[in-house]
Amino acid sequence: MALDKFQIAQRIARELQDGFYVNLGIGIPTLVANYIPEGMEVVLQSENGLLGMGPFPEEGKEDADLINAGKQTITTLPGSAFFDSAMSFGMIRSGKINLTVLGAMEVSQDGDIANWKIPGKMVKGMGGAMDLVASAKNIIVAMMHTNPKGESKLLPECSLPLTGKRCVKKIVTELAVLEIKDGAFHLLERAPGVSVEEIKEKTAGKLTVEGQIPEMIF
């Protein structure tokens, strides 16, 4: 059975390590924060200028001066620090953020990512996505394996305008966990009950399947 968005987030959370500084994009990536293992210290960065992002505020305690990169009201945690946008992207560019998780419209077998622009549609802008993908040492994409039309989002080459080239290291979809290396998607894990055949069928780019592919356990 394909994963739901919470399970995708849960699976990505298993990539976290104690002491990681992590930037979570809007959508499914944000949910990863809910699955940080007990006792593990992970510090969330919000690229508008905060390290140590806490949960949403209690009703009535929201503060317009305290928002995340998705413009949502949030809170701080003990140990938080604020800084300006240049320092925020400075720490991203210098590789101080251990893991970046973000969504995508397309990913290529070379690790190219497209997630900001659809020709012919109103373009809202790339925000911080281009900076993040160009700089992060470790990028995981959280996305559906196919688009609403059923077409694969794991492609030989992206058809949409790129956000960044050769940057995605890992993808977690509702069907599988895949690593990108040597110009191919390497299948690492299957969603419970999802067959390798189905994943093959829904992956348009080059897919490498080596040995037995374990099922994820939740």
Added chain:
Amino acid sequence: MALDKFQIAQRIARELQDGFYVNLGIGIPTLVANYIPEGMEVVLQSENGLLGMGPFPEEGKEDADLINAGKQTITTLPGSAFFDSAMSFGMIRSGKINLTVLGAMEVSQDGDIANWKIPGKMVKGMGGAMDLVASAKNIIVAMMHTNPKGESKLLPECSLPLTGKRCVKKIVTELAVLEIKDGAFHLLERAPGVSVEEIKEKTAGKLTVEGQIPEMIF
């Protein structure tokens, strides 16, 4: 009569304007702070990370964490702000400091300045001088007209290794105030009782004397 170092400082202080942010080098330039006209607001920058440098502390009130670029113990003033060294030189480079006053070993008629290195002698380093002279919009050099051997320090070309090229705008010596433009020293003022002849004699570089040269009044 030639100016003493206090009068040189006093003369330079006449170049100050209300609201100026000023960086004063070590030696005579430091003395300029004593002659800021009453009622005029001038903010002193110390390039190790302070705007709003105050006078030396009272005996017993010195703080090792509060020094100027000459490593002397100092104080802050109401409105002071501390910052790191990159921001300090950032504001210097971006032209936010209205006036820089520093000493020199040689100045050329093109505005080149040499003040950091004598070949054959132990070289201590340029500190912030190269940054200051390369960036400041308005640089006044405070120095003696001649060196201890009696040789002119206002030269056609500097003989010592340069600190910066084409940057000095004005020179105040014990004998004269001179402006540098169009490849020449333009005599603006004489020290009381000092003749144009004496200044001519002690200026090795091209000297322009136009009309009557007024005497400085103290």
Added chain:
Amino acid sequence: MKKIFDNAEQALADIPDGSTIMLGGFGLCGIPENGIAALVKKGTKELTCISNNAGVDDFGIGLLLKQHQVKKMISSYVGENAEFERQLLSGELEVELIPQGTLATRCMAAGYGMPAIFTPAGVGTEVAEGKEVRNFNGKDYLLEYAFDADFALVKAWKGDTQGNLIFKDTARNFNPLMAMAAKITIAEVEELVPVGELDPNQVHTAGVYVQRIFEGKNYEKRIEQLTVRKK
């Protein structure tokens, strides 16, 4: 040194049509509300605005857009604004989209007197078109130029009469960067305090960067995405 102005109208009185203006804020957080209101009232036209976002239809820079005062927006993300979209599609409004980190760093570069910086953001994308690419240590970077802005409208939490500023929380964002970057920086603060009241170690923006300062009025501080949890 007369930096203090009574209000936004006076502080912005001389901004001419055609100016390039930086506006601090991220979304609606930390935006110069009073400064924008004064620009709307004054009707200054043909503006080039450098701002991470473009406000919403009835708030922030959206108010300037509604009056057709903006010729060009330089931003990283401009969603959530129907009038913006209409003007963009009709060709009335020019838009230059640049990565958020590039936007921030181009501001910083101006403030630090660096004519250009290198960033990997946008390499291999359409953002790189026409730009110089240079490889350092095996990685490609784009050469991006420092901004050249006439005015910056920034908003701080507290400020003193010498122009020293302290920002609050994520309302800091682009404000200190733009304060450093423009030829003339106009700061509005929630609280204007006498000189000497701010701790020199806590000042985020030193007064040297601020040419004009005033205490803003009636901050609405609108929340764009209210997200809360139950008590």
Added chain:
Amino acid sequence: MKKIFDNAEQALADIPDGSTIMLGGFGLCGIPENGIAALVKKGTKELTCISNNAGVDDFGIGLLLKQHQVKKMISSYVGENAEFERQLLSGELEVELIPQGTLATRCMAAGYGMPAIFTPAGVGTEVAEGKEVRNFNGKDYLLEYAFDADFALVKAWKGDTQGNLIFKDTARNFNPLMAMAAKITIAEVEELVPVGELDPNQVHTAGVYVQRIFEGKNYEKRIEQLTVRKK
């Protein structure tokens, strides 16, 4: 996340001979006294030290020089140290002198992930020899590269257990820049406080930049030039 160490010896235990180390401070102000003492005790050799100054004969980096632990100094000003001068003239010590602002900005560049920066400092001087010169808007600039340091020893006033730092007065100087710049940053603080005690708006260096932190002991804080006025 174990950043806290009991003392300098433990925090510096793995620094190998031949390392490139940044040391914060300006003159003797804000120097990592405990870190330097631990390096002396440990006897780490062949060090390349990046520091604005080189201490005095019997304090600061001078202590490392006396033990012949330094192979190369990268500094802007190295006066006031007879042993330094002796080693330099005898060829035992290599010295690279660079403008102070360039030093600071090359640290910042490393911390900001910028491989190189442009600065006008040194154009037309011997500092420019062998360097790329580029003209922007009619002014020449040198291309200067970001530093690549293995360790940074920085000294802060207060720090918390997550590595957030606050500096005091002009003891800030190069410390926050070097903290951002090195692969491993070791911070010593006068007071180590529990997480949550520092105001997030007042943190100068966010914990992300600090890999190790300890509370330093017995700070001498020597004054290089005592200048006072009569009461």
